[in-house]
Amino acid sequence: MEQEPIIMDVVNPQAAGIDVGSRSHWVAVGQSEKDVREFGVFNQDLFAMAAWLEEKNIRTVALESTGTYWQNLYAVLMARGFHLVLCNGKFTKNIKGKKTDIKDCQWIQKLHTLGLLTSSFLPDGKTEELRTYCRQRGNLLRSVASTSKKMQKNLRLLNLRLDVVVKDICGLTGLLIIRSICSGETDPKKLASLRHGNCRKSSEEIARALESNGRKDYLFALKQELDTYDHLQGKIAACDREIEKVLDEIINSDDNKRQHHIDAKPYKRLNKNTPKDIDLNLKAYQMFEGTDLMAIEGMSYSTVLALMSEVGMEGIKKFRTAKHFASWLRLAPNNRVSGGKVLSSKVPKGSNRLKIALRNAANAIGNLKDSTPLRDFFHRINFRKGRVSAVSATARKLAVIIWNMVVKGVPYTNPEGYLFLDQKRKMGLVKRIKKQIDKFGLTNEDLGLETVPI
Template sequence: MNENKISMEIVNSNAAGIDIGSRSHWVAVGQKEEDIKEFGVFNEDLKNLSNWLKEKNIQTVAMESTGTYWQTLYAILLADGFQVILCNGKFTKNIKGRKTDVQDCQWIQKLHSIGLLTGSFLPDETTEKLRTYCRHRANLLDSAASTSKKMQKYLRLLNLRLDVVVNDICGLTGLLIIHAICNGETDALKLAELRHGNCRKTEKEIAKALHTNGREDYLFALNQELEMYEVLQSKISQCDVEIEKILNTTIDQDNNKKEHHIEPKKHKKINKNTPKNIDLNLMAYQYFEGVDLLAIEGVSYSTVLSIMSEVGLEGIKKFPTAKHFASWLRLTPNNKISGGKILSNRIPKGSNRLKIALRNAANAIGNLKDSTPLSDFFKRINFRKGRVSAISATARKLAMIIRNMVVKNQSYVNPEGYLFLDEKRKLGLVKRIQKQITKFGLTNEDISFATS
């Protein structure tokens, strides 16, 4: 009896699969034992890996995006002329059974040969450099926030309740007082005289909170944390300089970007963590070639900087539609349907920095006091499904609006799609009536006669 076999067409004939590891990389150029080889992770080993692939006449390579171990090998293979596909690990999972590095690289090679693997999104080199600076700056901000909390802790242990009389101990008034405390000043009245004019509390109220118990160990720790905070602020300023350099270089190299100009936005609040000495309003307008993303309510300078550093202008254009962009951000429900019944429609797990930035912008929209189409949309979802779902849904709307504005070079207009259902019906009814009036050529006298 003849056995029936199902064969799949080979799409990539000269394909290799690489299982990325922290100490070695396993490479498969076929399914036989002699087609598999292990290489180290040093630069010499990576060069040997590339040369071995050339000897085997390999043209395209697929690898998993395992941590950051893939980046050096990816750059070398790309420079040597290979077509490299970086795959998400969930698309290269093997069937259940014994798992080894050899079987993994064979499985990746097999999937890539028959064309079942797709590459992950990767930004261009300029955007990648900007992303490195911005992510490093965000990590420094987190460290500075942690240091600020420790300073507040040691002030409290010293019985200096500065956090009660000022909103931010790292503000103008707070830092002046902390510097004086670390320099040995213990007189509460003299410390209160350092109050900035914008502080709401009076000198008398501040002086009541600044009677210390004089513990030397807490004072030493406070001094250490203050020095650490100032070092971190200095590092953040250096990052701001590098961010400004790379943005200026990107804009100066394109005449289409340089010709755009926009007036400052006085109504946009500048957060203290916003990069200093950088006109992000103008730079973002030039970077996106005349598209003003800051015109969208809830979108801040940090949101725009995240868009520029995480995907960039050319990166957004790689997505064929706005829905693809929202799906890549994991802001679109992953519907699972069987037998015509929806089994699950949850948003996929995982967050990148741009998704977090858009969710923060959506949360700001939910806090708006003024009624806007986006805030009305947020409130409607919030009433039906809760605030968490409203933030996700509004973040998805923002992602689609931003993508369409950038790709189609459009200005922001409050769309009719965010109106309430009753308002949509009313608007549709008015349009239908106007269409009927035009169709039958009715005049004002006919309309008044019909309604009398």
């Protein structure tokens, strides 16, 4: 009996495939040798590629997201009106036999013609611009952290144990003392007098830790690192100004965003790495058109900034369901089922900056002292599966909550709400008193309380 061949339908008849490289791009518009050409990576080469694709009546193009080499090519082809599918390289690596650039681009063209390639997520232009500034700011913050460690090392080599008596050497007290040391001050008492009022250690304790051994080489290295620290802080301030400028452009260009206003949240703590001159509470409320993401406990300004810069409002709406959004973040389990049996349900490897921000927010939720729905959920998972699983599960729940708030307009409500410190103390005292009354079975007569007849 002759076996019938399986024929797959052509979904994209006028399709091309591009194997993106660092020095050249290979383009295939068909499966024969004459349908493959190589182009360079210079600007004139990219325009020549676009002209050749137009000559071949190509409408849609698939290309791999290889490093950062695809971005200029993507911009040129997008400007020429092609429909582009930017696919992950792991979906195009099933080719058999000897691997060559020609076979790679033909394989991509074949898969795209049959409609077997899906496009990766890409934010809109303004969100991508905001993302560039925020990622540069993150790189600068990591450089600042490295510089801070080097300053701490040089102080330790000078036998100035500032790290023992001060929690953060780059805080108010630490920086004042370091600047005075670099200016030539050696008297421990004068250095200790620079302590801030909030410092827990006394001036006497700080003075005992600031008796130097007088090494000039380590002092020179400390001055160099302090100059680097100040230089990086200036660059971070410049990034903050550009971030604020892009946020204002996005909000002011849309009347629906500009009309919203929200009061400040004094109970939200400002981290020292948070942009100081940007009201991110108001900007986020306007960016997401009246959605108060800061109402979620554990959400910080850095988490909201990561959400605005990595996906944006229009980016979140591209995901059809909350499950798709959580799966893209790689926070959902990847269930492998065979024969009706679940073989594996691990969370896929890999992360992006938004996933890291949500995991940090989930970790902060787990550290909350007051009982909230998300904090109780975290501790239930933590008791059963450990803290790592609890962080992932809570981060996934945060992603689902955010998607429902932004896309469906479902507000988040904390049943207990936020309380200030005096309110928390009052409620804690009331709970303890009630617990003691119930424990000893006290009545109104025992407490000396008179009941007023109605």
